[in-house]
Amino acid sequence: MNKKRWEHFPHEADMGVRGIGNSKEEAFEQAAIAMSAVITDPAKISAVERVEIACTAPDDELLLVDWLNALIYEMATRKWLFSRFEVHIKEHQLVASVWGEPMDTDKHQLAVEIKGATYTALRVAQESSGEWVAQCVVDV
Amino acid sequence: MDIALFARHTDYEWEIAPHGAMRVPAVIYADEALIRAMDHKVYEQVCNVATLPGIVKASYAMPDAHWGYGFPIGGVAAFDPEDGGVVSAGGVGFDISCGVRCLHTGLNSEDVIAVQKALADTLYREIPAGLGSTGAIRLNQSEMDAMLTGGAAWAVKRGHGSAADLEHIEEHGQMRGARPECVSEHAKKRQRDEMGTLGSGNHYLEVQKVVKVFDVKAAQAFGIRENDVVVSIHCGSRGLGHQIGTEFLKAMVIAASGYGIMLPDRELACAPINSPLGEDYLGAMRAAINCAFANRQILTHLVRDAFAMVLPKARLPLLYDVSHNTCKVEEHVVDGKPRKLYVHRKGATRAFGPGHPDIPAALRSVGQPVLIGGSMGTGSYILAGAREGEALSFSSACHGAGRAMSRHQAYKTWKGRQVIDELAARGILIRSPSGRGVAEEAPGAYKDVSAVVDAADAAGLAHKVARLEPLVCIKG
Numbered sequence: 001m002n003k004k005r006w007e008h009f010p011h012e013a014d015m016g017v018r019g020i021g022n023s024k025e026e027a028f029e030q031a032a033i034a035m036s037a038v039i040t041d042p043a044k045i046s047a048v049e050r051v052e053i054a055c056t057a058p059d060d061e062l063l064l065v066d067w068l069n070a071l072i073y074e075m076a077t078r079k080w081l082f083s084r085f086e087v088h089i090k091e092h093q094l095v096a097s098v099w100g101e102p103m104d105t106d107k108h109q110l111a112v113e114i115k116g117a118t119y120t121a122l123r124v125a126q127e128s129s130g131e132w133v134a135q136c137v138v139d140v
Numbered sequence: 141m142d143i144a145l146f147a148r149h150t151d152y153e154w155e156i157a158p159h160g161a162m163r164v165p166a167v168i169y170a171d172e173a174l175i176r177a178m179d180h181k182v183y184e185q186v187c188n189v190a191t192l193p194g195i196v197k198a199s200y201a202m203p204d205a206h207w208g209y210g211f212p213i214g215g216v217a218a219f220d221p222e223d224g225g226v227v228s229a230g231g232v233g234f235d236i237s238c239g240v241r242c243l244h245t246g247l248n249s250e251d252v253i254a255v256q257k258a259l260a261d262t263l264y265r266e267i268p269a270g271l272g273s274t275g276a277i278r279l280n281q282s283e284m285d286a287m288l289t290g291g292a293a294w295a296v297k298r299g300h301g302s303a304a305d306l307e308h309i310e311e312h313g314q315m316r317g318a319r320p321e322c323v324s325e326h327a328k329k330r331q332r333d334e335m336g337t338l339g340s341g342n343h344y345l346e347v348q349k350v351v352k353v354f355d356v357k358a359a360q361a362f363g364i365r366e367n368d369v370v371v372s373i374h375c376g377s378r379g380l381g382h383q384i385g386t387e388f389l390k391a392m393v394i395a396a397s398g399y400g401i402m403l404p405d406r407e408l409a410c411a412p413i414n415s416p417l418g419e420d421y422l423g424a425m426r427a428a429i430n431c432a433f434a435n436r437q438i439l440t441h442l443v444r445d446a447f448a449m450v451l452p453k454a455r456l457p458l459l460y461d462v463s464h465n466t467c468k469v470e471e472h473v474v475d476g477k478p479r480k481l482y483v484h485r486k487g488a489t490r491a492f493g494p495g496h497p498d499i500p501a502a503l504r505s506v507g508q509p510v511l512i513g514g515s516m517g518t519g520s521y522i523l524a525g526a527r528e529g530e531a532l533s534f535s536s537a538c539h540g541a542g543r544a545m546s547r548h549q550a551y552k553t554w555k556g557r558q559v560i561d562e563l564a565a566r567g568i569l570i571r572s573p574s575g576r577g578v579a580e581e582a583p584g585a586y587k588d589v590s591a592v593v594d595a596a597d598a599a600g601l602a603h604k605v606a607r608l609e610p611l612v613c614i615k616g
Contacts, residue, residue, distance in 0.1 A: 010546035012179055012207040038547075039271065040576075058394060069386050076330050076379050079272045103272035110271040111576040112547070113340040113616075115234040115382040118209045119393065119406035139209065139234045139382075140341045140547070 006034035045083035047099030068117035152599035194225025210407030213487035228410035237432035238376030239463035264571035275336035291430030319423025330379030336438035340616035491525035517583030
């Protein structure tokens with residue numbers, strides 16, 4: 001199996017985030033890193049403090065959107081960025097620990113604020129290779 | 141797109157006949173070059189909108205249409221509640237009531253150029269811009285609710301601007317029917333310290349010079365002449381609107397099948413206008429419209445303060461304020477009969493023609509001002525709503541240039557510093573906390589706004605009044 005990883009894919013006005021991993025959880029974690037990378041270089045975000053996140057949705061795809069939106073909410077209300085993610089999914093319930101630090105304009109060179117995760121190009125699936133993919137477009 | 145997919149009614153009106161689950165035709169207003177350059181996704185999306193229950197006449201796309209979420213950006217659709225019509229959170233979008241406001245300054249370009257750098261630095265210092273920035277105002281629960289019902293009128297009452305401003309805002313700056321109790325605690329919390337902030341992405345504040353007047357009579361009514369300086373503010377309902385969009389989109393996706401609505405795309409999430417969920421969304425969305433009005437009003441006040449520091453003789457009355465992500469109840473004549481319709485404009489500007497009672501009296505004879513934002517380098521336009529627009533597109537026109545290149549590609553193509561230096565050499569001063577943000581918003585990443593505006597003019601949606609070019613741009 002390949003290494004877990006993340007990537008961006010183009011949308012005409014915005015940006016697609018894609019996480020790939022050996023499990024659904026890893027794919028969700030990598031998608032979260034891809035989303036942080038829309039805002040800044042994730043390597044610049046120190047994982048100094050932990051926040052707990054929980055969400056529930058009727059299916060895996062809605063759960064991915066919920067997960068990313070929960071992170072957007074935490075970033076917006078705390079003025080934080082996150083770089084380390086530990087996700088656990090049981091049925092359609094997600095609990096996660098995430099680590100990050102307060103936004104710092106000089107340190108992070110913040111590119112853009114994310115308004116919300118969308119249902120566009122939304123996909124959570126296990127490929128024939130066995131890898132999991134979790135992706136959607138985020139509105140900036 | 142392949143032009144063979146369309147029936148060409150005029151050089152600027154392209155129709156797609158109903159097929160599959162489409163209830164009405166789809167119509168795109170653009171010239172042939174714009175149609176050819178549009179992503180095929182626009183075709184899919186404008187057709188998908190035509191499948192929604194209760195849609196009236198047609199699903200429309202404006203000349204700046206591009207691939208959006210569910211609706212194309214540049215999409216317009218009206219729904220009749222008496223005919224099972226729906227309201228769609230996706231059809232309004234995340235940035236509820238995002239819009240453009242334009243202020244006079246009473247100055248000419250020489251006045252501004254003499255102090256251009258000081259003005260740019262002062263505006264940048266006084267206007268909170270960019271991710272993570274906060275405003276000076278903190279709202280407690282009752283003030284938050286008062287803001288969500290009062291809009292710009294609430295802001296004026298608190299000392300941000302004057303009552304005269306309100307006449308020059310759609311809905312007189314206060315959207316009726318707002319229901320703060322339908323706005324979640326999460327949405328309110330997200331807004332707590334974001335009042336009077338510009339945001340980021342394509343939002344901006346520009347000091348602009350009127351470089352050309354196309355219609356002297358209309359320009360006179362709007363109070364602008366060549367070489368005048370104006371200020372344009374482009375932003376929306378900030379975190380509150382984004383959170384409302386997020387939450388109702390999910391609720392509508394989950395509820396749709398229960399209402400017997402087949403969604404061709406989850407992003408078209410909607411609910412019947414006459415349903416508890418539809419009514420709650422309308423109440424929350426109208427509260428977000430008020431939040432956007434209040435936000436632009438507070439920013440206006442900050443701009444006036446900044447000008448007073450650098451150019452004390454400046455006076456900055458409001459020319460007009462338009463929103464381009466909304467759903468509004470309007471009366472439109474369909475097949476000779478007036479009907480009360482819920483008009484969704486997603487990246488499209490209301491453009492009432494001359495004589496419409498909702499236009500401020502001083503401007504009414506020439507039509508509603510339609511404010512079109514361009515990119516940092518290419519300039520912006522002021523248009524006036526046209527009488528023909530009523531029959532063409534429920535009185536709607538385009539809203540901006542639209543991106544030609546993804547953010548990812550733009551960031552790989554340009555460096556922020558290089559964009560800032562090149563524009564400075566052309567007399568345009570950029571101030572932004574983020575070099576990467578500037579690179580992603582580089583002028584070259586946008587389509588030619590002139591082509592879009594020319595098509596809107598030729599199609600009869602709105603008429604060109606003036607072209608503006610930036611002198612200073614504050615970018616979030």
